[in-house]
Structure formats: C-alpha cells, structure tokens
Amino acid sequence: MLYLIGLGLGDAKDITVKGLEVVRRCSRVYLEAYTSILTVGKEVLEEFYGRKLILADREEVEQEADNILKDADISDVAFLVVGDPFGATTHSDLILRATKLGISYRVIHNASIMNAVGCCGLQLSPSLLLLIITDMIWLYVRSDVSQEQDRGTCLGFPWTGAAGISQQAGPRFIELYKFGETVSIVFWTDTWRPESFFDKVKKNRQNGMHTLCLLDIKVKEQSLENLIKGRKIYEPPRYMSVNQAAQQLLEIVQNQRIRGEEPAVTEKTLCVGLARVGAEDQKVAAGTLQQMCAVDLGGPLHSLIITGDNMHPLEMEMLSLFSIPENSSESC
Numbered sequence: 001m002l003y004l005i006g007l008g009l010g011d012a013k014d015i016t017v018k019g020l021e022v023v024r025r026c027s028r029v030y031l032e033a034y035t036s037i038l039t040v041g042k043e044v045l046e047e048f049y050g051r052k053l054i055l056a057d058r059e060e061v062e063q064e065a066d067n068i069l070k071d072a073d074i075s076d077v078a079f080l081v082v083g084d085p086f087g088a089t090t091h092s093d094l095i096l097r098a099t100k101l102g103i104s105y106r107v108i109h110n111a112s113i114m115n116a117v118g119c120c121g122l123q124l125s126p127s128l129l130l131l132i133i134t135d136m137i138w139l140y141v142r143s144d145v146s147q148e149q150d151r152g153t154c155l156g157f158p159w160t161g162a163a164g165i166s167q168q169a170g171p172r173f174i175e176l177y178k179f180g181e182t183v184s185i186v187f188w189t190d191t192w193r194p195e196s197f198f199d200k201v202k203k204n205r206q207n208g209m210h211t212l213c214l215l216d217i218k219v220k221e222q223s224l225e226n227l228i229k230g231r232k233i234y235e236p237p238r239y240m241s242v243n244q245a246a247q248q249l250l251e252i253v254q255n256q257r258i259r260g261e262e263p264a265v266t267e268k269t270l271c272v273g274l275a276r277v278g279a280e281d282q283k284v285a286a287g288t289l290q291q292m293c294a295v296d297l298g299g300p301l302h303s304l305i306i307t308g309d310n311m312h313p314l315e316m317e318m319l320s321l322f323s324i325p326e327n328s329s330e331s332c
Helices: 017-025 042-049 058-063 065-069 089-100 113-120 128-141 148-154 169-174 198-206 224-229 242-258 313-322
Strands: 002-006 028-032 054-056 077-081 105-108 183-185 211-215 270-275 283-288 302-306
Touching (some): 002 017, 017 077, 017 105, 065 077, 065 089, 077 089, 089 105, 113 211, 113 270, 113 302, 113 313, 183 242, 198 242, 198 302, 242 270, 242 302, 283 313
Parallel strands (some): 002 077, 002 105, 028 054, 028 077, 183 211
Antiparallel strands (some): 211 302
C-alpha cells in the first residue's frame, strides 16, 4: 500500500494521529522535500516519528518514482507531504503511476495553506450547498417553529437544538466572501518575467474575490551553466518573500500603465502578507501593496493575498488586528 500523508503546516506535531500510526508501521518513509517546508528539519521529524526518513527531491519524485513505489504492492510505503498531499500535481501523478502498477493507495489529509489562510480574517469560499444549508438554518432559526427538535428534523440534520445556533451565524455565513482562483508568483530572471497570472488576479477582483498568491520556492536548482555541462552542482535554496512578490507586482502595474491599460491592482490595493502559517511564530500583516514592499515577516514560507473589492465589515475588522502602522516605510 502506498500512503500519501499530509504533515500540516507547522512542526513535527502537526501530523494527524492516523498519519503517525501509519508512518510508524511502514517499511519505508519518504519525505517530499521541494514543494514546501516545515519550520523544523528532517532530524526533528525523525525523532518525533521514531523512523528514519528518506528525502525525496523533485528529480526522484518526477523522474525516478519507480524507486519510491518499489515493493509497495507487498509492503507499506509512506510518502510525506508538507501541508496536504494534493497541494501539488506531482503527487497526483504519483498516484496515477501507482494505479498503473496495480498498487493500492490511501491518502491521509491535513491542513494546507489553502484553508489555513483564513487565519487573517478573510472568509474562505463556501460551496453553493453550504450557502443553501446555512440560509435554511437562518430562516428556520428566525421562523416561528416552536420546538427545537422540529427545527433540526425538518432540516434533515441528526442533531437537536437547531435554535441554539448563534443568531449571528446566519448573516455571517451567507455573506461570506470568496477566494477566487489561486495563482503562483515565480522568481523573475533577466530574460523571463511572466505577467500572465495577473489576468487571473484581475478576474478575481472584478468578481469581488480575493486572490491567494503562492510564492516561489527554489530548492536543488541548477544554474544554466551547470545544467548545460551536466554538473550536479546545485544553487542554495531560495524562498520568495512577500517583499519580493510585491515588488514584482508593482512593476507589472507600471508596465500595464505604460501600455495604456488600467491595472486591476494599484499601489493602494489592500493586501495581506502571511509567513509560516500554522507555526507558533506565524506572522500576518495587512496593508497596501506598496507597504508590502517593506514589511518584515521574517523567514519562509511566505504567502500573499490580494483582496477583492467590497469587503465584508467583519473582514475589515479582523484585518485591522494585523494592520501595518501608517507611518511605516513604503519604499521598495
């Protein structure tokens, strides 16, 4: 059996009980080491899990996956992923490879930045079903149905006491603001400065949606010279900061103005910077895109949110807890 196990976002203790039980009984345990990082190293994980871990870099996972899947049809193999296993398409590919080889698999989920980003106070996107259900709850809570049991039963829920739901829950959930399509912001080079993702940001803002920007990670990357010469020499790891992402975004804004376009984002657009979400030292800062150039959020990993228009008052109140002082530097 192949197990894909999410590790959560913080440290060694964020693994689920179910995930830890599986890790301790597997014959081999791989740690995916290129799409994200925890705040602790491999040695700390090994001590807590009570198992030796095999680091799996991009090359091994994408080009030598057969090594990971070897004997997984007759023994248990674990593949550990920071966050949730489906945070990267690479892990879906591993499942497809296993299936073609007749290897069974199981996924043990965990928290990821896709849902933990709600820590800043911006509301996550509900499904249409959730909206319908919460709307129904609100209507019934406000209705003249006298018996709490009846209210719960007519909604089709197994619990009693539907009237016990906070009367603030109805309007709060019905008016949830959505996150639109997530984008990735990559490190620019002298010859490659992509801007195409900005179209998705524009579309999200036009629809009143927030945009979660996942920032680039460079781990075990080769320089062009070493790649051409076939030398296995790798560059030091690099993790994009909120400051770097903001600087690139502001350059895109200026480029659009030069081309006579009206940018969907400006220097004054409200943004939220997040660092090490899920860790004890996580940081959140809310301010303009210009302010994001100078805010100090410390070490990796960072994420950036570009907010949508017409934010809910509750969201604004929550963001005020993390606001950057107005007199702080805004220079890039």
